[in-house]
Amino acid sequence: MTETNIGAPIKRVEDKRFLTGRGRYTDDLNQPNQLYACILRSPHAHANLKKVDVSQAKAAPGVIDIFTGSDMAADEVGSLPCGWQIHSKDGSPMHEPGHPPMAVTKVRHVGDQVAIVIAETKSQARDALDIIEVDYEVLPAAINMDEALSGKALVHDDVPNNMCFDWEIGDKEATENSFSDAHKVVSIELVNNRLIPNAMEPRAAVAQYDPSNGNYTLHTTTQNPHVIRLLMGAFVLQIPEHKLRIISHDVGGGFGSKIFHYAEEAILTWASAKVSQPIKWTAERSESFVTDAHGRDHETKAELALDKDGKFLGLRVSTKANIGAYLSTFGSSVPTYLYGTLLAGVYKTPAIYCEVKTVFTNTVPVDAYRGAGRPECTYLLERLVNKAAKETGIDPVEIRRINMIQPDQFPYQTPVALQYDVGDYPRAFETALKASDYEGFSSRRKSSEDNGKKRGIGISTYIEACGIAPSAVAGALGARAGLYESAQVRVHPTGSVTLYTGTHNHGQGHETTFAQIVSDTLGVSIDQVEVSHGDTGEVQFGMGTYGSRSLAVGGPAVLKACNKIIEKSKKIAAHILEASVDDIDFKDGVYSISGTDRELAFGEVSLAAYVPHNYPIEELEPGLDENAFYDPLNFSFPAGCHICEVEIDPETGEVEITDFTAVDDIGRVINPMIVEGQVQGGLAQGIGQALMEGCVYDNEGQLLTGSYMDYTMPRADNLPNLNVSTESVLGASNPLEVKGVGEVGSIGAPPAVINAILDALSSLGVEDISMPASPSKVWQAIHNAQ
Amino acid sequence: MPTVSMTVNGESVSSEVEPRTLLVQYLRENLGLTGTHVGCDTSQCGACVVHVNGKSAKSCTMLAVQAEGSEVSTIEGLADGDTLHPMQEAFRENHGLQCGFCTPGMVMSAIDLVQTNSDPSEHDVREWLEGNLCRCTGYHNIVKSILAGAKAMQG
Numbered sequence: 012m013t014e015t016n017i018g019a020p021i022k023r024v025e026d027k028r029f030l031t032g033r034g035r036y037t038d039d040l041n042q043p044n045q046l047y048a049c050i051l052r053s054p055h056a057h058a059n060l061k062k063v064d065v066s067q068a069k070a071a072p073g074v075i076d077i078f079t080g081s082d083m084a085a086d087e088v089g090s091l092p093c094g095w096q097i098h099s100k101d102g103s104p105m106h107e108p109g110h111p112p113m114a115v116t117k118v119r120h121v122g123d124q125v126a127i128v129i130a131e132t133k134s135q136a137r138d139a140l141d142i143i144e145v146d147y148e149v150l151p152a153a154i155n156m157d158e159a160l161s162g163k164a165l166v167h168d169d170v171p172n173n174m175c176f177d178w179e180i181g182d183k184e185a186t187e188n189s190f191s192d193a194h195k196v197v198s199i200e201l202v203n204n205r206l207i208p209n210a211m212e213p214r215a216a217v218a219q220y221d222p223s224n225g226n227y228t229l230h231t232t233t234q235n236p237h238v239i240r241l242l243m244g245a246f247v248l249q250i251p252e253h254k255l256r257i258i259s260h261d262v263g264g265g266f267g268s269k270i271f272h273y274a275e276e277a278i279l280t281w282a283s284a285k286v287s288q289p290i291k292w293t294a295e296r297s298e299s300f301v302t303d304a305h306g307r308d309h310e311t312k313a314e315l316a317l318d319k320d321g322k323f324l325g326l327r328v329s330t331k332a333n334i335g336a337y338l339s340t341f342g343s344s345v346p347t348y349l350y351g352t353l354l355a356g357v358y359k360t361p362a363i364y365c366e367v368k369t370v371f372t373n374t375v376p377v378d379a380y381r382g383a384g385r386p387e388c389t390y391l392l393e394r395l396v397n398k399a400a401k402e403t404g405i406d407p408v409e410i411r412r413i414n415m416i417q418p419d420q421f422p423y424q425t426p427v428a429l430q431y432d433v434g435d436y437p438r439a440f441e442t443a444l445k446a447s448d449y450e451g452f453s454s455r456r457k458s459s460e461d462n463g464k465k466r467g468i469g470i471s472t473y474i475e476a477c478g479i480a481p482s483a484v485a486g487a488l489g490a491r492a493g494l495y496e497s498a499q500v501r502v503h504p505t506g507s508v509t510l511y512t513g514t515h516n517h518g519q520g521h522e523t524t525f526a527q528i529v530s531d532t533l534g535v536s537i538d539q540v541e542v543s544h545g546d547t548g549e550v551q552f553g554m555g556t557y558g559s560r561s562l563a564v565g566g567p568a569v570l571k572a573c574n575k576i577i578e579k580s581k582k583i584a585a586h587i588l589e590a591s592v593d594d595i596d597f598k599d600g601v602y603s604i605s606g607t608d609r610e611l612a613f614g615e616v617s618l619a620a621y622v623p624h625n626y627p628i629e630e631l632e633p634g635l636d637e638n639a640f641y642d643p644l645n646f647s648f649p650a651g652c653h654i655c656e657v658e659i660d661p662e663t664g665e666v667e668i669t670d671f672t673a674v675d676d677i678g679r680v681i682n683p684m685i686v687e688g689q690v691q692g693g694l695a696q697g698i699g700q701a702l703m704e705g706c707v708y709d710n711e712g713q714l715l716t717g718s719y720m721d722y723t724m725p726r727a728d729n730l731p732n733l734n735v736s737t738e739s740v741l742g743a744s745n746p747l748e749v750k751g752v753g754e755v756g757s758i759g760a761p762p763a764v765i766n767a768i769l770d771a772l773s774s775l776g777v778e779d780i781s782m783p784a785s786p787s788k789v790w791q792a793i794h795n796a797q
Numbered sequence: 798m799p800t801v802s803m804t805v806n807g808e809s810v811s812s813e814v815e816p817r818t819l820l821v822q823y824l825r826e827n828l829g830l831t832g833t834h835v836g837c838d839t840s841q842c843g844a845c846v847v848h849v850n851g852k853s854a855k856s857c858t859m860l861a862v863q864a865e866g867s868e869v870s871t872i873e874g875l876a877d878g879d880t881l882h883p884m885q886e887a888f889r890e891n892h893g894l895q896c897g898f899c900t901p902g903m904v905m906s907a908i909d910l911v912q913t914n915s916d917p918s919e920h921d922v923r924e925w926l927e928g929n930l931c932r933c934t935g936y937h938n939i940v941k942s943i944l945a946g947a948k949a950m951q952g
């Protein structure tokens with residue numbers, strides 16, 4: 012292995028521009044003659060829009076124009092589409108009520124778009140918002156899910172009882188039977204708390220229309236520019252792809268929240284043609300809180316059937332999932348195929364049945380947030396397994412050992428559709444037990460007790476499905492798009508390389524990791540490789556970055572394109588060296604004839620491709636530029652074990668995480684430094700969910716946690732150092748044998764933390780605690796138990 | 798409109814601004830120094846931290862006119878040509894950034910810490926970062942970077 016090859020922890024190529032303040036985030040960009048937009052948003056959760064009077068505001072200083080939902084409707088602007096169709100148990104398709112970019116007759120959540128003001132300066136636009144007169148007829152709101160399901164207040168008049176769909180997976184009858192055979196049934200009720208993703212960069216957009224050729228350009232904070240081009244172009248604004256360019260250079264974090272096609276993108280693009288000038292909009296953080304899609308928000312009842320030895324026989328799950336006021340781009344896939352299909356976890360449970368009722372409410376749409384469905388699934392499973400351990404008297408380690416899928420059982424077909432290709436769950440599990448010094452816990456507990464503190468240790472195992480996804484499988488399950496990835500490797504005449512990838516880098520380090528793959532495969536040094544992403548005008552196509560798919564789906568595309576380069580170059584080298592192609596070896600950037608000292612450097616062959624004087628021109632075109640699309644054969648299945656140790660002050664309810672150990676199998680590691688960073692970041696969000704973060708609406712649908720003063724996210728002094736390592740099992744169903752790492756932390760951490768807290772407090776009689784386990788909640792639980 | 802004059806990264810600047818212009822707006826919009834970021838509207842995230850007369854300050858919480866006559870430095874002014882400031886270099890070495898959005902504020906804040914406390918402990922660093930949010934890194938590598946940067950700044 013050389014310093015820059017696959018497996019090397021090389022420093023990130025992209026860091027320098029960020030460290031010197033030269034990133035190109037959307038709000039950093041300005042266009043000549045640019046105007047500024049501010050958006051008037053509904054202060055009510057649910058109201059009829061009786062009248063929107065913009066006449067006075069239009070006359071305000073600097074205001075160029077103001078548009079409302081009626082203006083967009085008059086132009087026949089379409090509805091924001093949902094990318095995944097789910098069918099209910101009875102076969103009927105999900106309800107897909109319209110989602111106009113700006114409200115036309117009704118507002119459905121606090122923050123819903125009512126009007127856009129376009130002015131010469133941002134302050135003028137903001138000032139004019141205050142003088143728009145809106146006559147709202149406030150309606151009763153459906154906020155919590157039970158209330159919504161009663162149908163008293165209808166978010167969409169044509170959706171009875173606010174139920175978007177009632178979905179199921181698994182064999183109901185087999186599962187019922189497993190319960191009748193059970194020696195013991197353990198049940199649990201859980202809430203998976205609603206979260207607000209809060210990437211540090213607020214969303215922003217700059218839209219521009221060129222009347223001379225009818226072309227639109229939209230700079231936007233997205234994780235998937237081509238997906239936005241497709242959704243907005245084809246479904247909302249009817250702009251064909253060749254007339255619409257989406258650019259998303261540097262993006263300040265996404266975590267899922269920047270996957271979706273948001274209303275502001277369509278509003279700005281449409282309005283830029285109306286005023287024939289570029290328009291910029293940047294969300295204020297308080298707008299982000301009420302417009303970025305939220306995450307999680309499940310209520311679940313689950314039961315586990317066990318035999319007399321503690322073996323799992325069956326699992327029955329019933330979940331209500333909040334989908335918010337509208338179906339967001341992938342909102343319907345999260346509580347279904349990213350959730351119910353993972354319920355086997357790493358265990359051999361033979362029968363599983365899960366039903367999910369998805370509910371419209373007058374809240375911000377809910378969609379994918381780091382982990383998306385898999386944290387909800389893992390939390391429920393690992394809490395339930397711990398409860399089963401407690402109720403059967405089997406040690407939490409032992410009950411997991413007994414039930415874990417064994418390495419010789421792969422490929423493993425689960426009862427909930429997925430087939431795990433490869434894994435070794437006991438390996439990560441036993442490694443984590445050692446790394447956390449699980450055996451030494453009782454003495455640590457004793458010293459905590461001596462100091463008047465309560466100490467606990469909590470385990471979580473997890474499996475997740477990444478590498479989203481084999482297009483045909485996803486399509487059969489309702490996806491309305493293909494989910495392959497593309498790459499283009501352009502070798503320049505002097506042998507340097509530009510890689511165009513359809514994935515998107517918003518912190519994951521693709522400019523480094525992908526350059527390592529190219530460098531390793533083509534044998535060129537890493538400073539000769541440039542990675543380009545995020546511009547539909549440059550990159551041929553792509554499905555973007557989410558679901559930990561970039562390396563597992565985008566990586567093999569890069570490899571494939573590189574291999575096409577090698578294949579063609581070998582033919583060129585054979586011609587120049589006057590040898591047969593079969594005799595040409597390619598290694599470390601050198602073409603040679605096996606067994607001789609005759610060779611050509613990578614750069615020499617590249618040059619020959621562009622200066623084809625001595626060239627097999629009858630057989631080959633000049634140039635060295637190859638395209639590849641890769642459609643995965645299966646999902647990839649990262650798995651692992653997280654162990655959390657906490658110390659609790661029973662006087663204050665304060666929980667301190669003293670140690671956190673994560674052992675993850677993410678397949679082959681390209682850059683271990685970046686991998687550790689991804690796991691650490693995910694763990695912080697998982698620990699945040701467990702201890703601090705929780706989105707709260709009041710009964711009228713006002714968001715009570717609408718700023719960083721009320722929505723608490725982990726800060727440096729809330730977290731410990733994180734003990735992170737990998738146990739790679741190779742053999743995943745893609746040529747790089749990679750699995751994906753972006754989400755493992757946020758999936759494994761929450762149950763490990765809560766299991767640790769419950770372990771610490773079990774001697775005080777505390778049996779349950781909900782997330783976020785804030786000090787007041789912990790204190791209350793202790794006092795209620797006594 | 799009032800005129801405001803200050804020194805930014807060693808250069809004198811002077812402009813007419815609306816009185817309500819925030820320092821961060823002035824830096825980003827008037828001077829084109831977009832390395833200083835805005836992550837919130839409640840003075841909680843620290844993406845906007847710059848130095849005003851050598852001390853870290855949240856430029857979203859200060860009017861441009863309040864910086865009249867001050868020496869302001871921003872992330873753009875730290876490196877010496879192609880050579881990164883030791884704190885910038887430490888962040889690069891230790892993977893102290895992912896999306897990079899919080900990074901300018903983190904680096905500016907960290908330098909002020911080291912100027913105040915030349916040999917901070919891990920605990921000191923974590924406490925000092927109370928005003929800076931990062932959503933990507935889990936802080937582990939930011940803390941590591943700042944400890945290494947503090948050493949390098951002494952050496």
Ligand code: FES
Nearest residue numbers: 836841842843857
């Ligand atoms: S922008 Fe958030 S503290 Fe200044």
Ligand code: FES
Nearest residue numbers: 895899931932933
């Ligand atoms: S690196 Fe993304 S917010 Fe800190």
